Amino acid sequence: MALSGIEIFKLLPKTNCGDCGVPTCLAFAMSIAAGKAELDKCPHLSDEARTRLEEASAPPIRPVSIGAGERLVKTGGETVMFRHEKRFENPAPIAFITSDSLDEKQMNRQFNLFNTLRYERAGNSLKAEMLVIRYDSANQEKYVSAVEQALADTDASLILMCDEPAVLEKALLVSASTRPLIYGADSENIESMLELARKFDCPLVVKGKNVENLIALSEQITATGFKNLVLDSGARTLKQSFTDQIAIRRAALNSKFRPLGFPTIVFPCEMTDDPLKETLYASILIAKYAGIVVMSDIQAEALFPLLVERLNIFTDPQRPLATKEGIYEIGGPDENSPVLLTSNFSLTYFLLTGEIESSRVPAYLLVKDTEGLSIMTAWAAGKFSADNICEFIKKCGIEEKINHRKLIIPGYVDFESSGIEEELEGWEVLIGPREGAHLPAYLKNWGK
Amino acid sequence: MSFEIPKIKYNGQIKESTLGEGQSGFRVGGQNCFPFHFFEGSMPNLPRIAMEVYDYPPEGWPATAVEPFRDVIDNPARWAQKCVREYGAEMICLQLASTDPNGLDKSPEEASQIVSEVSRAVSVPLIVWGTANPEKDSQVLVKVAQTCANKRLIIGPVEEKNYKAVAEAAIKYNHTVIASSPIDINLAKQLNILLTNSGVSAENILIDPTVSSIGYGIEYAYSVMERIRIAALTQQDDKLQMPIICNVAREAWKSKEAKMLFEEAPELGDETKRGILLEAISAMVLLLAGGDIMIMRHPQAISLVKDIIKELAN
Numbered sequence: 202m203a204l205s206g207i208e209i210f211k212l213l214p215k216t217n218c219g220d221c222g223v224p225t226c227l228a229f230a231m232s233i234a235a236g237k238a239e240l241d242k243c244p245h246l247s248d249e250a251r252t253r254l255e256e257a258s259a260p261p262i263r264p265v266s267i268g269a270g271e272r273l274v275k276t277g278g279e280t281v282m283f284r285h286e287k288r289f290e291n292p293a294p295i296a297f298i299t300s301d302s303l304d305e306k307q308m309n310r311q312f313n314l315f316n317t318l319r320y321e322r323a324g325n326s327l328k329a330e331m332l333v334i335r336y337d338s339a340n341q342e343k344y345v346s347a348v349e350q351a352l353a354d355t356d357a358s359l360i361l362m363c364d365e366p367a368v369l370e371k372a373l374l375v376s377a378s379t380r381p382l383i384y385g386a387d388s389e390n391i392e393s394m395l396e397l398a399r400k401f402d403c404p405l406v407v408k409g410k411n412v413e414n415l416i417a418l419s420e421q422i423t424a425t426g427f428k429n430l431v432l433d434s435g436a437r438t439l440k441q442s443f444t445d446q447i448a449i450r451r452a453a454l455n456s457k458f459r460p461l462g463f464p465t466i467v468f469p470c471e472m473t474d475d476p477l478k479e480t481l482y483a484s485i486l487i488a489k490y491a492g493i494v495v496m497s498d499i500q501a502e503a504l505f506p507l508l509v510e511r512l513n514i515f516t517d518p519q520r521p522l523a524t525k526e527g528i529y530e531i532g533g534p535d536e537n538s539p540v541l542l543t544s545n546f547s548l549t550y551f552l553l554t555g556e557i558e559s560s561r562v563p564a565y566l567l568v569k570d571t572e573g574l575s576i577m578t579a580w581a582a583g584k585f586s587a588d589n590i591c592e593f594i595k596k597c598g599i600e601e602k603i604n605h606r607k608l609i610i611p612g613y614v615d616f617e618s619s620g621i622e623e624e625l626e627g628w629e630v631l632i633g634p635r636e637g638a639h640l641p642a643y644l645k646n647w648g649k
Numbered sequence: 650m651s652f653e654i655p656k657i658k659y660n661g662q663i664k665e666s667t668l669g670e671g672q673s674g675f676r677v678g679g680q681n682c683f684p685f686h687f688f689e690g691s692m693p694n695l696p697r698i699a700m701e702v703y704d705y706p707p708e709g710w711p712a713t714a715v716e717p718f719r720d721v722i723d724n725p726a727r728w729a730q731k732c733v734r735e736y737g738a739e740m741i742c743l744q745l746a747s748t749d750p751n752g753l754d755k756s757p758e759e760a761s762q763i764v765s766e767v768s769r770a771v772s773v774p775l776i777v778w779g780t781a782n783p784e785k786d787s788q789v790l791v792k793v794a795q796t797c798a799n800k801r802l803i804i805g806p807v808e809e810k811n812y813k814a815v816a817e818a819a820i821k822y823n824h825t826v827i828a829s830s831p832i833d834i835n836l837a838k839q840l841n842i843l844l845t846n847s848g849v850s851a852e853n854i855l856i857d858p859t860v861s862s863i864g865y866g867i868e869y870a871y872s873v874m875e876r877i878r879i880a881a882l883t884q885q886d887d888k889l890q891m892p893i894i895c896n897v898a899r900e901a902w903k904s905k906e907a908k909m910l911f912e913e914a915p916e917l918g919d920e921t922k923r924g925i926l927l928e929a930i931s932a933m934v935l936l937l938a939g940g941d942i943m944i945m946r947h948p949q950a951i952s953l954v955k956d957i958i959k960e961l962a963n
Contacts (some may be wrong), residue, residue: 283879285872318916322864413652439960444688448654456655477922477929477949481957484930488871488937501918505906506926509864510934516868548866555905559709639751 204257206234212250213243220244262453262462264291265429265492267331267382267404268358274330276431276492277464282450285518291464292515293487295507296331296360296495298470301347302338308347312354314499320508323522323547327508329357333384333495334372336363341371348372352379360384360406360495366393377401382493384408384466385433386418395422404429406466411435412445419460430463431492437471439482446490464492476500480507487511522547523573528599529554532563536604539564539647541633542590543611544571544579552637560641565602569593576611587620594625609633609647656689657682661885663941665694666852666892668740668825669774670801675739677855677941678892683878684937685961695958696936698951699740699776699944700732701898704755704763705747711908713924717948725763726770733771736948742776743767744899748789749780757792764793768800776803776944778896781829787811794818803894805829806857809840816847827894829857832869834876834889841888851887855894855942862901862931870895874938895935898946901928925950933957 210230221242223229232238240246240254264278278290299311311332319328332351336344344363351359352375359381363369369383385406386394398405407422409415412434422430434445449465452458469482480503483494487510496503516522524545531554541557543549545568557564569590571579579585594600594608606628610618612635621630634643665679677697682690706722707715717736721728725743732738743764747755768775777793779786790804791814805827807815812828819826828844830836837856845851856877860870874893880886901907906917907924917923929950932943936958945951 283872283875284868285876320916416652439957440963443685443961444654447686448652448688451655452652477926477953478956480926481929481933481953484933485937485957488934500922501916502920502923503918503926505917505923506863506930509906510867510930513863513866513868514871514934518868518872522866548861551865551904555903558905559908634751642751 204234204254206231208257209233209254212246212254214245214247216245218245256459259462261457262450262464263428263430265404265431265464267294267360267380267431269378269380271356272358272379274358279450279464279490280454282454284514288517288519289515291492292511293491294330294358294493295483295504295511296333296493297329297499298333298335298362298495298497299347299351300335300337301340301344303347308350309354311499312351314501315355315357318499318501318504320505322509322512323524323550325512325522327505327512329496329499329504329508331360331382331493332357333360333362336365336368341368344368345371345375348376348381352376358382360493364390366390366397369394369397373397373401373403377403380404382406382431385431386422388414388418391418391421395425395427398429399427404431406431406433408433409435412448412461416460419463423460432461432463432465433468434465437468439472439485442467442472442482443485443489446486450490465490466493466495467491468495470495470497476503479503483507484510488514521573521575523570524550524568526568526570526593526597528597528602529566529568530563531557531566532561534563534565534602536602538562538603539609539644540567540599540603540607541565541609542567542569542594544569544574544576544585546571546573546575546579549575549637553640556637556640557644560644562641562644562647564644565599567594567597567599576613580614580617585614587617587624590617590621591624594628607631609643611635654688657686657883659690659882661882661887661890663881663892664851664890666825666855668801668803669772671772673739673772674774674801681882683882684939687962692962694941695962696940697740697942698738698932698955699742699774699942700736700738700948700951701742701744701944701946702728702732702767703744703746704760705753707746709908710902711920711924713921714902714907714946726766729767729771733773736951738773738951740774740776740942741767741771742778742896742944744778745789746780748785750782750785752780757789760789761793761796764802765796768797768802774801774803776805776827776894776942778805778827778944781806781808783808783810787814790815791818794822794824797824798822801825803827803855805855805894807840807844809836809843812840812843813847816844816849819853820848825853825855827855827857828891829859832859832873834873834880837873837877838880838886838888841891845888851891854891856889856891857894857896860895860897860900860931860935862897862904863927863934864906865900865904867931867934871934871938874935874940878939892941893939894942894944895932895940896944897931897935898928898944901931902946925953929953 362384385408436442453462618630663678680692806829
């Protein structure tokens with residue numbers, strides 16, 4: 202892990218030449234330890250010292266970038282076993298397999314689904330990020346044209362799944378600038394695959410028969426200095442895959458075992474023919490440490506649940522999801538519709554919109570910025586009290602949309618009602634229910 | 650080279666609770682490792698699924714969720730029987746939704762009448778779940794405990810506000826209690842201390858951490874459950890070593906994404922499979938975090954999750 206300033210100092214030339222811009226080597230070492238200076242500033246560093254310093258300061262699981270520009274996805278870079286300890290860094294990209302032997306219609310359908318199944322949630326855009334183009338056709342032209350078409354028709358980050366180096370090279374000639382992930386190097390083809398990855402500067406999957414074999418291959422590759430690796434432990438059953446994911450993450454984080462310090466790729470698509478089961482497998486591996494999850498066919502009813510699960514698991518526990526402040530119109534409200542106030546804690550917002558929708562009473566939901574805190578926490582922190590609520594009501598523009606002046610506040614802050622009425626001239630404050638579940642009954646009686 | 654998985658040293662174990670009675674009863678808990686970590690510990694009792702039954706025809710369920718129970722939906726006893734006979738339920742959870750003071754507000758007497766009908770209709774362990782209204786639950790659960798004395802029910806939710814009366818009844822009439830706290834490890838621990846101090850044996854307590862579904866903040870419960878398990882298994886915290894129960898089906902099925910028809914939201918896909926997956930994945934995520942009992946609804950979601958529990962175990 203991170204070295205102290207003194208440990209770094211021991212590896213520096215100790216000449217105090219000042220070429221790095223800092224008067225002494227010790228001061229330079231301290232700046233590096235604090236993350237304020239780059240190692241490269243020292244022109245006199247020995248190769249050996251450089252390697253040792255780089256290794257020591259590298260993250261335990263290397264972050265790997267795949268794709269470029271709009272296709273860029275990141276995986277790896279994880280630092281904890283449990284999300285409450287810090288946070289999970291990079292949501293595991295979800296990939297779908299496209300066989301190059303699909304006919305044009307089927308391929309268009311896949312690409313079209315890939316492009317259209319996208320969801321907005323709490324300011325996040327949720328989608329599958331990757332497509333695997335699999336070489337099934339035994340026809341080089343077909344494979345290259347499938348890769349070209351995927352690049353032309355989608356913004357996917359690609360995984361080129363092809364075990365013939367000659368075919369792969371042709372595909373890389375048309376796609377290398379988009380930095381696809383090459384799948385992959387195994388005991389048989391390791392030299393030629395590594396050569397292609399180097400030549401085209403693309404990340405590479407190393408595929409073991411099991412974890413032991415994976416370690417051997419990973420050591421062989423990293424010994425050459427190549428580091429943009431993704432690991433496939435070869436497991437194709439749920440139980441083995443689950444176990445391998447835990448083993449690899451623990452070896453990398455707890456034992457600082459470098460050969461396994463890379464993101465992983467898993468294949469629920471090769472574990473079962475049942476699409477529902479495949480989705481469940483994927484959900485388990487998203488929570489437990491997969492770096493990339495490869496699914497067989499794109500199905501909206503499976504993709505959406507996986508995406509929201511992933512959003513939840515990879516949410517920073519220190520920063521709750523927040524909804525944007527503003528007026529939300531639910532069910533087409535008019536100037537007589539009820540007006541409800543709440544915080545911008547996403548969960549509260551989701552629950553309330555669901556309850557209002559199910560009440561079938563059109564309404565305005567006013568979401569006040571509370572920095573993502575729930576009602577009571579926000580109230581305790583002074584972000585949901587009479588004065589700032591009134592300020593928000595006045596500036597949000599609701600007064601122009603309605604011809605009544607009735608505001609429904611959450612039951613939990615009933616004690617703020619007189620304060621709000623005092624400051625908001627002409628408004629009447631109504632106390633809503635404490636629980637969202639009671640909102641439909643409450644709304645149905647509104648105005649009666 | 651040979652590779653050894655870096656193992657965790659566990660020094661604690663989850664308490665084993667016996668649920669129900671006779672041949673249909675079983676034990677939960679007893680594991681000495683994180684969920685499904687068979688490479689470094691054992692789970693002598695695999696997680697169990699309880700099937701939901703409502704005490705009056707539920708409102709607002711999507712057709713997918715109603716369909717399997719359409720013929721029995723107005724009769725809790727027959728509903729429970731159908732779950733056991735047709736869907737192989739190994740446990741039933743009777744949701745006493747009709748006792749909600751904001752709803753039908755049925756009396757404790759009426760509720761315990763239904764509970765005893767259901768408990769006579771099936772022999773598997775029976776969970777009785779109130780409405781999370783502490784005052785009303787206290788009246789209802791005490792009455793239920795008394796009416797079904799020695800039936801070894803699992804009753805809850807028991808909260809800090811009403812634990813005294815319910816604990817007393819559970820001890821007197823020999824039932825297990827569900828200790829319910831709002832997604833907070835310290836409050837969960839505190840309630841377990843209060844319950845054990847008032848005489849409930851630790852083996853007769855299940856922890857309800859309060860859960861939600863995927864897309865609706867499941868990460869809060871997920872992390873609280875992981876922390877509870879870490880404390881129980883690696884920090885010898887015996888006040889958190891109880892099995893965990895998750896009332897997850899109602900959370901998964903109340904979301905708008907579980908209800909919307911394909912015609913209303915084609916981008917969300919087939920509504921039947923979607924509903925099943927929203928429920929099954931929610932349950933699976935909670936099982937990974939340490940759940941021992943999942944309260945579930947759709948027979949297909951249940952059979953999926955059961956299959957996967959077996960695959961992870963064998």
